Amino acid sequence: MAVKGLGKIDQAYDGSNLRIGIIHARWNSVIIDALVAGAIKRMQSLGVKEENIIVETVPGSYELPWGTKRFVDRQKKAGEPLDAVIPIGVLIKGSTMHFEYISESTTHALMQLQDKVNMPVIFGLLTCLTEEQALARAGIDEAKSMHNHGEDWGAAAVEMSVKYGP
Numbered sequence: 001m002a003v004k005g006l007g008k009i010d011q012a013y014d015g016s017n018l019r020i021g022i023i024h025a026r027w028n029s030v031i032i033d034a035l036v037a038g039a040i041k042r043m044q045s046l047g048v049k050e051e052n053i054i055v056e057t058v059p060g061s062y063e064l065p066w067g068t069k070r071f072v073d074r075q076k077k078a079g080e081p082l083d084a085v086i087p088i089g090v091l092i093k094g095s096t097m098h099f100e101y102i103s104e105s106t107t108h109a110l111m112q113l114q115d116k117v118n119m120p121v122i123f124g125l126l127t128c129l130t131e132e133q134a135l136a137r138a139g140i141d142e143a144k145s146m147h148n149h150g151e152d153w154g155a156a157a158v159e160m161s162v163k164y165g166p
């Protein structure tokens with residue numbers, strides 16, 4: 001039975017030889033922490049070794065594109081290149097247009113970043129109209145109405161690295 005949101009996993013990909021980076025914003029940290037934990041849990045369940053999951057942070061979601069680029073470059077320069085990277089941020093609509101501008105610009109920048117870094121850049125940006133929506137997508141609402149989307153992102157990072165790596 002396919003878990004909603006994960007789609008049908010046609011196979012569990014072997015992540016045992018992968019190095020995956022997570023770079024997360026620090027806004028909405030309770031939700032961020034749950035998403036990061038979900039991604040790590042899922043990647044470890046697919047064989048990615050704990051020491052091969054490298055976590056860094058940036059102030060907010062707007063900093064994710066630049067932070068991700070520098071993170072990837074530095075890992076490569078240090079001789080420990082990543083196979084994929086998961087930028088994670090939580091944007092929650094406020095009373096201004098800030099949300100719209102950051103959501104749109106950061107999404108496009110992360111999509112375009114893949115060609116620049118030549119590896120999968122998983123879309124880990126939650127763009128929510130309410131805090132309740134974000135809590136549900138991090139699997140930390142009372143109703144347990146949705147699963148932790150961080151798990152999807154971890155699974156996507158492994159699959160994309162195995163199937164479409166360099």
Ligand SMILES: O=c1[nH]c(NC[C@H](O)[C@H](O)[C@H](O)CO)c([N+](=O)[O-])c(=O)[nH]1
Nearest residue numbers: 025027059060061062089090091092098
């Ligand atoms: O990650 C977020 N950053 C946010 N703003 C900060 C932004 O990402 C930058 O860090 C800041 O503008 C400095 O560049 C948010 N809001 O403003 O609401 C938000 O909801 N989430």
